[in-house]
Amino acid sequence: MKDFVKMSNLSLPEPLNLIGGEWKPAASGAEMDVISPIDGEVFARIADSDKADIDAAVAAARDAFEGGAWSELTAAERGRLMIRLSERILENAEDLAQLETRDNGKPITQARADMKVTARYFEYYGGAADKVHGEVIPFQRGYNVEMHREPHGVTGHIIPWNYPAQMFGRSVAPALAMGNATVLKPAEDACMTALAIARMACDLGFPPGAINIVTGRGEVAGQALADHPGIDFISFTGSPEVGQIIQQSAARNFIGCTLELGGKSPQIVFDDADLGAALPVLVNAVIQNGGQTCSAGTRVLIQRGIFDEVCGLLKAQFEGVSAEASDHDDAKLGPLISAKQKSRVETYIDEADAPLMARGRIKDGAPENGFYVAPAIFGPCDPKSKIAQEEVFGPVLSIIPFDDEKDAISIANGTEYGLVAAIWTRDGGRQQRVAKAMRCGQVFINGYGAGGGVELPFGGVRKSGHGREKGFAALHEFSTIKTIVNNHG
Ligand code: NAD
Numbered sequence: 001m002k003d004f005v006k007m008s009n010l011s012l013p014e015p016l017n018l019i020g021g022e023w024k025p026a027a028s029g030a031e032m033d034v035i036s037p038i039d040g041e042v043f044a045r046i047a048d049s050d051k052a053d054i055d056a057a058v059a060a061a062r063d064a065f066e067g068g069a070w071s072e073l074t075a076a077e078r079g080r081l082m083i084r085l086s087e088r089i090l091e092n093a094e095d096l097a098q099l100e101t102r103d104n105g106k107p108i109t110q111a112r113a114d115m116k117v118t119a120r121y122f123e124y125y126g127g128a129a130d131k132v133h134g135e136v137i138p139f140q141r142g143y144n145v146e147m148h149r150e151p152h153g154v155t156g157h158i159i160p161w162n163y164p165a166q167m168f169g170r171s172v173a174p175a176l177a178m179g180n181a182t183v184l185k186p187a188e189d190a191c192m193t194a195l196a197i198a199r200m201a202c203d204l205g206f207p208p209g210a211i212n213i214v215t216g217r218g219e220v221a222g223q224a225l226a227d228h229p230g231i232d233f234i235s236f237t238g239s240p241e242v243g244q245i246i247q248q249s250a251a252r253n254f255i256g257c258t259l260e261l262g263g264k265s266p267q268i269v270f271d272d273a274d275l276g277a278a279l280p281v282l283v284n285a286v287i288q289n290g291g292q293t294c295s296a297g298t299r300v301l302i303q304r305g306i307f308d309e310v311c312g313l314l315k316a317q318f319e320g321v322s323a324e325a326s327d328h329d330d331a332k333l334g335p336l337i338s339a340k341q342k343s344r345v346e347t348y349i350d351e352a353d354a355p356l357m358a359r360g361r362i363k364d365g366a367p368e369n370g371f372y373v374a375p376a377i378f379g380p381c382d383p384k385s386k387i388a389q390e391e392v393f394g395p396v397l398s399i400i401p402f403d404d405e406k407d408a409i410s411i412a413n414g415t416e417y418g419l420v421a422a423i424w425t426r427d428g429g430r431q432q433r434v435a436k437a438m439r440c441g442q443v444f445i446n447g448y449g450a451g452g453g454v455e456l457p458f459g460g461v462r463k464s465g466h467g468r469e470k471g472f473a474a475l476h477e478f479s480t481i482k483t484i485v486n487n488h489g
Pocket of ligand 1: 158
């Protein structure tokens, strides 16, 4: 812990919540350990909050929204504050990246990229804050009809551990831009950068109660936020199982929600694909964040004519990949987030219902108590096999052969999920036909963009969730329409 503090100019966030502009311990005084996945050591503590803390945070957000200093800012003033926060994140990007790597285990180069994306969320939505207009609707003679776009009020945000800083920006920034007051419950497994960025927001003069953060366990603090009758909208990113719970809570309170859940996203490689361009992207699906990315392209569909060739190339690239301590510049694949996640992924690998095609390794010298898993490729997989259907959320690829376009579409759409898809082909007609046939929220043609893409609406269908984040679509989710009909005679 001492070494870490020394290498960063940021002080480690203390076990405190941010409520109404003040940093406070949990009302109960409870705290919990934060474990680094790199070596399994406790390196910090956070508040282990409960309903009392959530009650206080929701009340503070309500005060900020109704008559508080936050509600008095113009859209341009809100935007300006957010852009300053974006700049502050960039000024501290290296320290934040070091903190993210220590907390989440992702390779430092990925954490650095994450900080740029996090800053970009605040820049993009800060810039958009005063550009969401209402409309005047032509109606009957003697009427003036206006459509206003208004904030919901108090918005709840529950985010996962895989991109703690990015998820904070992705969820909270558009809500703030629209003028909502926010209460965030970050993930207990990794939340230090969200706390550090909130600290910067306070220093920059964000009015008290605009951003509230309450840390703690999902089933306690998270559930209390989801169930709270004082919130007007809830945004959730995480597992489908918890997403269902959140949607039930939202239904009980008659409020809207967005759910960003998991995925088993297909990458379809046709026999005319540019393999030189496709290969590194296919491998990256499991390397980026150790496959712990909801939109990771973890099902690779390969046309039969090039199946053996592509498998050979994938195997060659893959066998050189090893999991290792992620806090140095050369690391490509780090540990998984926790002992629980490591054991879950190892069980999928040990019990896979398809042949093992290739296995990477754990680098010699990787800290013994870190949560490292050697990456694996399985194939040829039956499209209906468990390993080709279920989200592993680890460094595991499932390879599936297909015959023709029709077959590829049917396999690609043949899971309960629908988040992202990629199509690798040089045939323009096929690009359009297959993209239109995909049942999911985003399609990439000759590329793949898990993460980033702040401007691009993102979200899923079916078990991947509903609602859209990123882009202007998120501003619409975090606002509601009021129609004012004026009979002026
Ligand atoms: P999780 O659903 O257990 O946790 C996500 C968040 O929900 C955490 O903050 C957690 O504390 C909270 N939570 C847990 N139980 C809760 C409850 N009963 N009430 C309220 N909040 C609760 O997910 P996880 O295991 O941490 O993350 C892995 C899963 O999340 C994977 O399935 C992955 O695909 C998904 N995920 C999706 C996205 C996306 O953008 N679609 C991003 C990251 C992760």
